[in-house]
Amino acid sequence: MIRLRNLTKTYDGRRILRGIDLQVEAGEFLFLTGASGAGKSTLLKLLYAAERPTAGGVWVAGQRVDQLSRHKLALLRRKVGVVFQDFKLLRHKTVLENVTFVLRFQGLGARDAHRRAYQVLKRLGLHHRQSALPEVLSGGEQQRVAIARALAYQPRLILADEPTGNLDADLAGELLSLLCDINYQGATIMVATHDHSLLEAMPARTLILNQGLIEYDGSWPP
Numbered sequence: 001m002i003r004l005r006n007l008t009k010t011y012d013g014r015r016i017l018r019g020i021d022l023q024v025e026a027g028e029f030l031f032l033t034g035a036s037g038a039g040k041s042t043l044l045k046l047l048y049a050a051e052r053p054t055a056g057g058v059w060v061a062g063q064r065v066d067q068l069s070r071h072k073l074a075l076l077r078r079k080v081g082v083v084f085q086d087f088k089l090l091r092h093k094t095v096l097e098n099v100t101f102v103l104r105f106q107g108l109g110a111r112d113a114h115r116r117a118y119q120v121l122k123r124l125g126l127h128h129r130q131s132a133l134p135e136v137l138s139g140g141e142q143q144r145v146a147i148a149r150a151l152a153y154q155p156r157l158i159l160a161d162e163p164t165g166n167l168d169a170d171l172a173g174e175l176l177s178l179l180c181d182i183n184y185q186g187a188t189i190m191v192a193t194h195d196h197s198l199l200e201a202m203p204a205r206t207l208i209l210n211q212g213l214i215e216y217d218g219s220w221p222p
């Protein structure tokens with residue numbers, strides 16, 4: 001599902017990623033951890049082609065994403081759900097609309113989109129806020145809407161960057177179990193986090209990023 005070859009990313013002459021090789025099979029669940037500034041978010045952005053590599057290649061679902069045309073990239077992105085740190089909700093749409101919008105865009109009918117959006121929001125404890133606008137929500141609530149939006153259309157690959165950053169322990173646990181269910185249904189999931197309690201809560205393949213390289217790839221704890 002994911003293949004990285006000699007992936008290198010330089011910002012302003014600083015080498016953030018220094019030739020990373022990685023292979024992730026379809027259906028895997030993996031954590032990406034490492035100190036703040038290690039390059040976790042950068043790696044996820046490269047996978048989503050939100051950034052371009054300085055050198056090396058990125059393959060997702062068999063396609064070389066750093067060389068795709070805009071059109072093909074848009075098609076590929078439909079299979080990928082992303083939860084990024086700088087998530088953006090549509091300001092003038094309600095919570096429910098923020099989620100149904102993506103589903104409608106994916107081609108779902110209004111009824112199905114509405115039903116599925118409601119189910120995911122309920123799972124994340126947000127159904128009572130469905131008519132609210134993002135600006136009146138707390139940071140954690142907004143984050144959950146962004147998560148609901150990424151998960152609702154059942155993408156094949158989910159890239160989540162610190163998805164529990166603004167959540168309390170109960171909600172973080174609920175989110176993790178939701179991700180587990182989705183993984184069980186076949187989706188590949190990659191979660192970047194520096195929260196070790198998440199790693200402890202769920203045994204999974206864990207990558208530790210250090211000094212621009214994958215220093216460890218195995219079960220947690222190392």
Ligand SMILES: Nc1ncnc2c1ncn2[C@@H]1O[C@H](COP(=O)(O)OP(=O)(O)OP(=O)(O)O)[C@@H](O)[C@H]1O
Pocket residue numbers: 011012016034035036037038039040041042043194
């Ligand atoms: N667009 C950018 N321009 C310049 N430098 C950047 C840019 N994006 C990231 N960096 C730098 O790259 C390094 C890695 O950043 P990144 O956000 O990937 O780290 P991270 O591991 O996700 O950290 P955190 O745990 O704090 O989220 C940092 O030193 C950061 O300042």
Ligand SMILES: [Mg+2]
Pocket residue numbers: 040041042085161
């Ligand atoms: Mg980050």
